[in-house]
Amino acid sequence: MVTVRDVARVAGVSISTVSRALSAPEKVAAQTRDRITAIADDLGYQPNRAAAGLRAGRTGAVGLLVPDLANPYFAAVAKGAAAGARAHGLGVFVVDSEEDLRLEVDLLRSLAAQTDGVILASPRALDADRPAAGGKPVVVVNQEGPLAVGVDNAGGVSLALEHLRALGHRRIAYVGGPAVSWSDAQRRAALATAAGTGVEVVALGAHSPTVDGGAAAAASVIASHATAAITFNDVVAVGLVRAVRARGLRVPEDLSVLGFDDTFLAPLVTPALTSVGADLREIGRRAVDLLVGRLAAGTTEGPTRRLLLPATLAVRESTARPRA
Amino acid sequence: MVTVRDVARVAGVSISTVSRALSAPEKVAAQTRDRITAIADDLGYQPNRAAAGLRAGRTGAVGLLVPDLANPYFAAVAKGAAAGARAHGLGVFVVDSEEDLRLEVDLLRSLAAQTDGVILASPRALDADRPAAGGKPVVVVNQEGPLAVGVDNAGGVSLALEHLRALGHRRIAYVGGPAVSWSDAQRRAALATAAGTGVEVVALGAHSPTVDGGAAAAASVIASHATAAITFNDVVAVGLVRAVRARGLRVPEDLSVLGFDDTFLAPLVTPALTSVGADLREIGRRAVDLLVGRLAAGTTEGPTRRLLLPATLAVRESTARPRA
DNA sequence: GTGAAAGCGCTAACAG
DNA sequence: CTGTTAGCGCTTTCAC
Numbered sequence: 001m002v003t004v005r006d007v008a009r010v011a012g013v014s015i016s017t018v019s020r021a022l023s024a025p026e027k028v029a030a031q032t033r034d035r036i037t038a039i040a041d042d043l044g045y046q047p048n049r050a051a052a053g054l055r056a057g058r059t060g061a062v063g064l065l066v067p068d069l070a071n072p073y074f075a076a077v078a079k080g081a082a083a084g085a086r087a088h089g090l091g092v093f094v095v096d097s098e099e100d101l102r103l104e105v106d107l108l109r110s111l112a113a114q115t116d117g118v119i120l121a122s123p124r125a126l127d128a129d130r131p132a133a134g135g136k137p138v139v140v141v142n143q144e145g146p147l148a149v150g151v152d153n154a155g156g157v158s159l160a161l162e163h164l165r166a167l168g169h170r171r172i173a174y175v176g177g178p179a180v181s182w183s184d185a186q187r188r189a190a191l192a193t194a195a196g197t198g199v200e201v202v203a204l205g206a207h208s209p210t211v212d213g214g215a216a217a218a219a220s221v222i223a224s225h226a227t228a229a230i231t232f233n234d235v236v237a238v239g240l241v242r243a244v245r246a247r248g249l250r251v252p253e254d255l256s257v258l259g260f261d262d263t264f265l266a267p268l269v270t271p272a273l274t275s276v277g278a279d280l281r282e283i284g285r286r287a288v289d290l291l292v293g294r295l296a297a298g299t300t301e302g303p304t305r306r307l308l309l310p311a312t313l314a315v316r317e318s319t320a321r322p323r324a
Numbered sequence: 325m326v327t328v329r330d331v332a333r334v335a336g337v338s339i340s341t342v343s344r345a346l347s348a349p350e351k352v353a354a355q356t357r358d359r360i361t362a363i364a365d366d367l368g369y370q371p372n373r374a375a376a377g378l379r380a381g382r383t384g385a386v387g388l389l390v391p392d393l394a395n396p397y398f399a400a401v402a403k404g405a406a407a408g409a410r411a412h413g414l415g416v417f418v419v420d421s422e423e424d425l426r427l428e429v430d431l432l433r434s435l436a437a438q439t440d441g442v443i444l445a446s447p448r449a450l451d452a453d454r455p456a457a458g459g460k461p462v463v464v465v466n467q468e469g470p471l472a473v474g475v476d477n478a479g480g481v482s483l484a485l486e487h488l489r490a491l492g493h494r495r496i497a498y499v500g501g502p503a504v505s506w507s508d509a510q511r512r513a514a515l516a517t518a519a520g521t522g523v524e525v526v527a528l529g530a531h532s533p534t535v536d537g538g539a540a541a542a543a544s545v546i547a548s549h550a551t552a553a554i555t556f557n558d559v560v561a562v563g564l565v566r567a568v569r570a571r572g573l574r575v576p577e578d579l580s581v582l583g584f585d586d587t588f589l590a591p592l593v594t595p596a597l598t599s600v601g602a603d604l605r606e607i608g609r610r611a612v613d614l615l616v617g618r619l620a621a622g623t624t625e626g627p628t629r630r631l632l633l634p635a636t637l638a639v640r641e642s643t644a645r646p647r648a
Numbered sequence: 649g650t651g652a653a654a655g656c657g658c659t660a661a662c663a664g
Numbered sequence: 665c666t667g668t669t670a671g672c673g674c675t676t677t678c679a680c
Contacts, residue, residue: 032649046437049437053374070605095415211591235592281394378672
C-alpha cells in the first residue's frame with residue numbers, strides 16, 4: 001500500500017506537506033502542490049480513510065438502516081443515498097434489519113458507532129431509541145424527528161381524491177397499512193379532513209402491506225359500496241385488483257383502484273396502476289444532504305429540519321369513471 | 325465517546341486487558357473478563373472499527389459495487405451480501421455505478437482502498453480492470469474470474485427447454501440481452517447445444533433488458549413462427565407479452581412466454597410469468613463467504629473458486645401447450 | 649511555505 | 665494472566 005510517506009519520499013518533501021497538498025491545497029505553493037499531486041497519482045496513492053478519520057474524528061461514512069433492501073421503495077431510497085454520499089465524498093454503510101424491530105436498536109447503535117451519522121429509513125416509531133445513536137446525528141425517513149425527510153402524504157391524498165372526484169367518484173375506500181406506519185397515519189389524517197368536501201371516505205382497518213393484505217381487503221371494500229379504493233401501496237393494490245376480479249368485478253369499470261408509491265411495478269401490471277408517488281431517490285439524496293449539513297455545523301444539536309417532498313400522481317388504467 | 329481507556333480505568337486494569345477481554349476472551353481470566361464485559365456494556369462502549377482496522381491492517385468492511393441498486397436483481401444480491409457480512413461481523417460499503425462503465429474502474433479502485441475486498445456485481449467484462457483493486461481480493465458475480473459466484477445458466481436453460489418441450493413446443497425463440505452480459509452468453513451457448521434434442525431454437529439478437537426491449541422483439545418473435553419465447557429477464561417478458569397482445573395474439577394460448585430471474589415481478593403481472601430463477605440473496609451471501617475465506621487465508625493470491633448456484637423453475641400462467 | 653512531532657483508538661509483541 | 669510500549673496512516677498544532 002502506498003502511503004503519504006512514500007509520496008513524501010519521492011517528492012522530497014515532508015509528509016505534512018503531502019497531507020496538506022492533498023486536503024488543503026491552498027496552503028501549499030502551487031508548484032509543490034502540482035508536483036505532489038502528480039507523484040501521488042503516479043504512485044497510485046489512495047488515502048486510507050480509516051486513518052484519516054481516526055485523526056480527524058470523523059469516519060467519512062454515513063450509515064443507512066433499512067428494513068428491507070429488496071423492497072423497491074427502500075432500494076430507491078438507498079440508491080439516492082448512495083448517490084448523495086458520493087457527491088459529498090462519503091461512503092455509505094448499508095444495513096438491512098430484515099424487518100426485525102428489536103434488532104434495529106442494536107444495529108442503529110453499532111452503525112452509528114462506525115459512521116458520522118445515520119439515515120434511519122425504517123417506518124417504525126423509534127423515537128425512544130434514537131439515543132442509541134450515541135450523539136451522532138440521525139435523519140429519519142417518513143417519520144417524526146428533528147431531522148426528517150418524507151413525502152408529502154397530505155398532498156398525495158389530495159391529488160388522489162381530486163383525481164377520483166373529478167372522475168365522478170363520491171364514495172371512496174382507503175385500504176390502510178400497518179398501524180406503526182407514519183405514512184399511513186398521515187394519510188388517514190388527511191383523508192379525515194377531506195370528508196365533507198363532496199366525497200365520503202371509508203377508512204378500512206390495518207392490512208399487511210402485501211399482495212395477501214390487498215386480497216384480504218377485497219371483501220370489506222366491496223361491502224363498503226365504494227366505487228374506488230385507495231391502497232396503502234402498489235403491492236396491496238395488485239392484491240386487491242386480483243381479489244375483486246376473482247369475485248367477478250372488473251377494474252376499473254366496477255372498481256377504480258389507486259395505489260401509493262408509484263413503484264416500477266405500477267406501469268407493468270394489468271391494468272397499469274394509477275398511483276401516487278414521489279421521487280424516492282431524492283429522499284435518500286436529501287437525507288444525506290441534511291446529515292452533511294448538520295455535520296458541517298459541527299454542533300451535535302441543531303435546528304430542526306424537516307423536508308417534505310412533493311407527491312405526484314401518475315394516472316394510468318386502473319382508475320376510470322364509475323358506472324352509472 | 326467511550327474508549328478502551330475509560331473501560332480500563334473503571335475496571336482498574338490496563339487497556340490491553342480490556343482489548344483482550346473483548347477480542348480474545350480465552351486469554352483473560354474468566355473473572356476479570358466478566359467484570360470487563362459488564363463494565364464495557366454498562367458504559368455503552370463501542371469499539372472504534374477504524375482504529376482497530378488501522379492497527380490490524382484490515383478495515384472490517386467489504387465493498388459491493390452494483391450497476392443499479394434499484395434493480396430488484398441487484399437489490400436482492402445486495403441484501404444477501406448485507407446479511408452475509410453481518411454474519412461475519414463485517415460492514416458493507418455499497419456503491420452504485422449508475423450503469424456508468426467508465427466510472428466503475430474508479431469506483432472499484434476507491435472502494436477497494438477502503439475495504440478488505442470487493443464484490444463486483446456488474447455484468448460487464450472488467451477483467452482488465454481488476455488490478456484496480458490494488459491486490460485486494462475481488463469476487464465477481466455472474467462473470468468470469470478467479471473468485472466467482474453465479475447462477476447455473478446452463479441448468480436454467482435445460483429446465484426451461486424441458487418444461488416447454490414437455491408442453492409440446494418444438495420451435496422456441498430466445499429473446500437475448502445485452503452483448504456484454506455473461507449470463508446471456510452462457511444461455512446462448514446452452515441453447516446452441518440443446519439444438520437437435522427435439523426442439524429448434526431461434527436465437528434473436530441483442531435486446532435492451534427493458535420493457536421496450538421486449539416490445540421491440542415482438543415482431544421477430546412472431547416472424548420466427550416459434551410457439552414459445554424465452555426472454556433475457558422478467559421485464560423483457562412483460563414487454564414482449566404486451567406487444568404480442570397488442571398485435572392480437574394471446575399469451576399463453578398463441579405464444580408461451582418464459583422469463584428469467586424470477587423476480588417478485590413474475591407472480592404479480594398478468595398472466596403470472598413462468599420464470600427461471602435462483603436464490604439471488606444466496607449469491608450475495610456466498611460472495612461474502614468467498615471473500616472472507618480468501619481473507620482468512622491471508623494470501624493475496626489463492627486457488628480459483630467458482631460457485632454455481634442451481635437454477636429453479638417457477639411454473640405459472642404464461643406457458644401452456646401450443647395450439648394444435 | 650514547509651517540517652517536526654504529537655496523537656486519534658486500538659492491537660500485538662514483549663516483558664514480567 | 666496482566667501491564668508496558670510501539671505504532672498502524674493520517675491530520676494538525678506549533679515552530680521555523
